[in-house]
Amino acid sequence: MGMGFHVFNRTTGGHFTCHEGQSVLKAMEQRGLKCVPVGCRGGGCGFCKIQVLEGHFECGKMSKRHAPPEAVEKGEVLACRIYPLTDLIIECPPQPAVDFAS
Amino acid sequence: MKKGVIRPGHVQIRVLDMDAAVKHYADLMGLIETDRDDQGRVYLKAWSEVDKFSVVLREADEPGCDFMGFKVLDEEVLVQLEKDLVDYGVEVEQVRAEELKDCGRRVRFTVPSGHAFELYADKLYTGKWGLSSVNPEAWPRGLRGMKAVRFDHCLFYGPELAATYDVFVNVLGFDLVEQVLDPEGTRVAQFLTVSMKEHDVAFIHHEEKGKFHHASFHLETWDDVLRAADLITMTDTSIDIGPTRHGLTHGKTIYFFDPSGNRNEVFCGGDYFYPDHKPVTWKTEELGKAIFYHDRVLNERFMTVLT
Numbered sequence: 001m002g003m004g005f006h007v008f009n010r011t012t013g014g015h016f017t018c019h020e021g022q023s024v025l026k027a028m029e030q031r032g033l034k035c036v037p038v039g040c041r042g043g044g045c046g047f048c049k050i051q052v053l054e055g056h057f058e059c060g061k062m063s064k065r066h067a068p069p070e071a072v073e074k075g076e077v078l079a080c081r082i083y084p085l086t087d088l089i090i091e092c093p094p095q096p097a098v099d100f101a102s
Numbered sequence: 103m104k105k106g107v108i109r110p111g112h113v114q115i116r117v118l119d120m121d122a123a124v125k126h127y128a129d130l131m132g133l134i135e136t137d138r139d140d141q142g143r144v145y146l147k148a149w150s151e152v153d154k155f156s157v158v159l160r161e162a163d164e165p166g167c168d169f170m171g172f173k174v175l176d177e178e179v180l181v182q183l184e185k186d187l188v189d190y191g192v193e194v195e196q197v198r199a200e201e202l203k204d205c206g207r208r209v210r211f212t213v214p215s216g217h218a219f220e221l222y223a224d225k226l227y228t229g230k231w232g233l234s235s236v237n238p239e240a241w242p243r244g245l246r247g248m249k250a251v252r253f254d255h256c257l258f259y260g261p262e263l264a265a266t267y268d269v270f271v272n273v274l275g276f277d278l279v280e281q282v283l284d285p286e287g288t289r290v291a292q293f294l295t296v297s298m299k300e301h302d303v304a305f306i307h308h309e310e311k312g313k314f315h316h317a318s319f320h321l322e323t324w325d326d327v328l329r330a331a332d333l334i335t336m337t338d339t340s341i342d343i344g345p346t347r348h349g350l351t352h353g354k355t356i357y358f359f360d361p362s363g364n365r366n367e368v369f370c371g372g373d374y375f376y377p378d379h380k381p382v383t384w385k386t387e388e389l390g391k392a393i394f395y396h397d398r399v400l401n402e403r404f405m406t407v408l409t
């Protein structure tokens with residue numbers, strides 16, 4: 001109630017609070033946490049993929065390419081487009097190394 | 103050598119949520135909604151443009167760019183360029199007049215980088231928004247947000263830059279204004295123009311075909327870019343980077359994202375081009391400075407976040 005939800009990141013062992021109506025990515029960013037890379041913040045680029053292991057959340061619109069319905073079903077979602085309804089336990093998959101145009 | 107392509111004419115952008123997108127492009131960026139069609143597409147233009155629309159938004163379940171269109175001088179040029187494309191081995195597709203409202207027939211083709219482009223000769227001439235063509239005032243009142251002046255260019259990411267260059271330069275008459283070369287001398291970025299602008303379209307090498315990096319809109323001054331940055335904060339819009347300056351083109355710029363994750367740019371300034379100018383070269387060793395002249399380091403998000 002006004003205090004927000006508790007998000008536990010099993011990958012790092014860290015945790016943070018996500019306010020009601022706030023996306024998980026935004027809550028991470030506001031605390032300077034770098035659990036997942038921050039991309040477009042609009043559900044379009046697929047950069048902020050996480051796995052939700054426990055808890056309920058609401059989804060905003062996400063690119064079907066990066067978050068197909070089957071994946072969303074299994075909790076593979078985009079952190080910038082999920083809004084917790086309960087406390088969450090998440091995992092942040094390791095990101096593939098970035099290859100700059102070199 | 104000029105072959106009758108005159109300028110960027112439109113871009114069709116896929117968005118996840120139309121209402122949010124219209125709010126972004128109209129209220130924040132200051133484009134003017136000019137029409138909608140029975141497919142639910144929304145047509146917009148920037149105030150200084152003379153034709154009816156330059157941005158078309160289409161709701162889809164994946165963001166990105168459907169195509170970018172260039173206007174050509176007249177139907178005769180369109181017929182000639184269509185023939186030249188076919189002779190060069192490019193497959194062309196006919197898009198009937200009125201498929202986009204108030205736009206004539208379009209010739210669509212996909213270049214080797216995987217991006218779709220169109221040529222067209224006719225679109226309804228509505229004149230600059232809010233201004234008379236006789237004794238016009240300096241600018242129209244009633245503009246919103248960033249007051250974008252015109253749709254300016256797009257940057258695309260994809261493979262096969264050399265083959266893409268051939269279509270644009272050899273067939274369509276674009277000029278190479280700036281390039282980035284890797285240590286082996288391979289071109290990994292190309293900025294192409296049909297005008298005096300330092301780019302009308304640009305490509306950066308990327309393994310995956312057909313990716314969209316940004317659509318860009320022109321502003322008049324650095325102060326306007328700073329004001330755009332203020333508006334991005336006021337509206338809690340997703341920012342990418344800026345305000346800053348590019349090494350490439352030397353434009354003063356800011357990048358941000360629409361609500362579906364498509365990147366936008368508003369910018370001012372930048373170099374100019376005449377057909378006797380030789381291409382400007384940047385080396386990948388200095389890519390950081392080439393892209394962000396002040397930071398002089400690459401920003402991972404800028405290089406890899408695409409729709």
Ligand code: FES
Pocket residue numbers: 025037038039040041042043044045046047048049078079080081363
């Ligand atoms: S940051 Fe782009 S999808 Fe979340």
Ligand SMILES: [Fe+2]
Pocket residue numbers: 255256257316318367
């Ligand atoms: Fe640009």
